Amino acid sequence: MTGLLRAELTKARSTPLLVWTVGLALLLPPLLAALLGGAMGSRESYCARNSCDNVLAPPDATVATIGVLGDGIPGGALTVLTAFAAALLLVELRYNTLSTAFLVTSRRTRVAVAKVVLLVAVAVPVVFVATMASGVVFDRVAGPAAARVSPFSAASFDVAARTTSVVVAFALMAFGIAALTRHIWVTAAVVVAWPNFLEPLLPMVLPGGDDVAAYLPFANARHFVGIEGGPVTWSPLVSGAYVALLAVVLLVAGVARLSRVDLPRSP
């Protein structure tokens, strides 16, 4: 297993994919937090001078997730890491690297597990650092609007940890979907369309919208992190467990397909 892990690391380091993933996932969230913080700080300063009618309550520590998870639709780190998760598999299918791997090792499940370990090893520190950095940037940029944000408080660490686990869960889902579909456009359609279009629309178009929304993965993920606004009725921990369960089901199904169903000859 150690050899397979080293092989995955060598593969990841020897193409630009890993550098781009880490770079974008680390830069985008603080950038979005800076933009949001700047806008909120300006409004706070304006209202202090002009006594606005609709004064906004200052955000809490979950504001640090805006560039990571997004608000309603996925943020930068989530998008980048789900794309990375799918690419870990689909790029290898594209260039038959996976077939080459199966020529030198017959343990297909272990090859998939090694990729998952690499994915988690990349996603955990990157998302945690990006979330904490977003909190720091917001605190520095937003001025009085950051009154309730204390970047290094226990609450901020808790939000960063929950955000990290949610992003890892969605990255594992993306890996599972890529392994199940083995097709770049089908995977992209699911990974991009689901959170951006389908999940926001489903509660509106289906009868009993709120009941449906309670089972949607992103609604539960936001509830677990502490971002309010959804119709979810479970406790945050149950919502987190629900998202984790979805991730495990998709991942296990994907790895099983990868291990048991022959790879296409011409992907």
Place this chain on the structure above:
Amino acid sequence: MTAPHLEVRGLTKRYGHRTVLDDVSCSVPAGTLVGLLGPNGSGKTTLLRVLLGLERATRGEALVNGRPLARVADPARHVGALLDCTWFHPRRTGRDHLRWMSEAAGVRRTRVDEVLELTGLADHGRDPVGSYSLGMRQRLGIAGALLGDPDVLVFDEPFNGLDHAATRWLAELVAERVAAGGIVVMSSHQLAELDPLVDRLLVLGRGRRLFDGPVADVVAGLTSEVLVHPLTPERDHDAIRRAAETAGLLARPDADGTWTFPGATVETVSTTLADAAVPVRHIEQRGAGLSDAYERLVQGQSLPGTPVRTGGGTR
């Protein structure tokens, strides 16, 4: 260490209702270089993929040293394969490609430099594969196959893109492997390159085994022919035709003025033409080669004295 051995037993592979391999069986002992031949779509690549554990058989089995390769913990030490010279990430260097393969296969890292040196790629190891020529990619694929120093090598179209020197190097490499008791399976459409190398043929047609046996068995069953270059082809055309008819020889004029006498000997033809006072610039006996044998096999013609069975069961 036991001698390597390949065995295919009643192998059938279907994709839906389409049968790509139909009850194919063969056995390859140690020290053999097998030419796997057949027209496009005859099932050669499918046979290799099943043998290498990349695809599962619908029925039957393919064994390497007595076991399916998919159940061998360290397949790279048993079989090295080059199936397609496009199986590389273009941004990855040749050295990194071999490095991850060696790590996944559990092969010592110094072996990477050894196979780069062996395949003549040592100076290009740090270049991205996207900058490689077709021949360099072939050599990188061969380097990957050699990583585990296996007893069995499987090459699909290995001569594509190789220049003369590289072709000769590959021929020497596989000859050395076979002389050392290894097994080499080569699938190729370049029969001229295969001809001097292979000592055993496995010919497939429409998923069925058309022939399995020593090359000598196929070639021995084919008649040779005599090729004649007349000094004045146009003037002597009728004279040659009449002389052949008189002597009871088959004669076929070719577009370039030469004449072919199938099944004849140089002595008979030269005597016949001398009697007819036909001046000859050059005369030669041409033996049947792998190409002739292959063409007849895939046309479904049975060859006298060879164990060819076309159609029906292939065991």
